[in-house]
Amino acid sequence: MPPTGSPRHEAICRAALEVVAEDGYDRMSMDAVAARARASKATIYRHWAGKRDLVLDALHLRGPSCVVVPDTGTLRGDILATLGMVDTGTMREDMLLVSGVLRALAGVPEIADAVREQILEAKRDLSRTLVSRAVARGEVPPDADPDVFHVVAPALVFFRVTVLGQPVDEEFLTYVTDDVLIPLLTRQRPVPARAEQKESA
Template identity: 35%
Template sequence: MSPDRATRPGGRTARVRAAVRAATLAELAERGYQGLTVEAVAERSGVHKTTVYRRWGNVEGLIADALELASGEPWPVPDTGDLAGDLRALTREVLIGFTDPEDGPVATAFVSAAVQNPSAARALHAFLAARHEQAAPVVRRAVARGELPADTDPTEVVRVAVAPLYYRLFVSGEPVDTAVADRAADAALAAARAGALRAAPAPRAPDGQTPAG
């Protein structure tokens, strides 16, 4: 993010950024990553092409900025009363995000861009890390209720729950439906209950003592 965008979040710069982001998402939904162009985003947003090039550089910059904005947005975190229900709700939410007629093409375009461009990959990594942390409270609540070992890694449980969906969507091409989403959630739950998703132990000093933190 440029200093100008950082220091004037509520002014014209913020409005320009929001307009460009909205145009980027609309173009991705209609044309996908391969069809995204700076010129089309500029025309749709009403922002001059030279401004878009100067601030975002290229289509990868547009995608990275859209992901950066999205990572700070709230995500619906379920609270069904137990971890089994919460994880199923999470995996179904991910499934909807990729299969919804309006949002699905945008989400797929983000992943496609990340495969092909390092800056988009870094932005997607940060976006997913933020989403995993936003979802982590469902695991922390389960630990507090005594459903899981005390040293369970909350974000790792979330990663393990959603990973099978990404594998089917973007690697194997196998069908994905709610049954698949529920099975992925149940598998993560079983692994967590068995203690397979514990947090990594703190590194030890050369003398064998855990460093003070």
């Protein structure tokens, strides 16, 4: 049995997440994980009771998915660079993983919690970093919503790729940046009473 943290243990966990990303949690088989990790199924079952336990363990071992926001010197540059990472590295893996566990998100609460905490919540800081830098540069008002990037950007990208099946190409990134995110971040927000009196414009 591979002790926690051993190379063998890590290889199995990594294989499990790859299989989830490719086949989806529902279709994931221990055979596929075993084959990919070059381990026997007996070895896997000695350590994990089933795929739920294995995937959970793998998510925890992987840890929160931190992404460093490129510091390009402008809000527009930072946004484009951050969104551009969706097609590569960790961000791409994250998105495939979220797609892979999508149905499990509704039915397996522990997996849903782990994914939301380690993949989605972990990116809230990214949004805040991006906004606070822009505030410091004077590009956006000090009361700009620090979470708007976090709420809007992943949703647009996820819907585009998963539902519309369209590429995260330059046209899309430019649209999201110039026609959605920058206008939302740079707008002058009305003073508090907003909710009641919307008709001011």
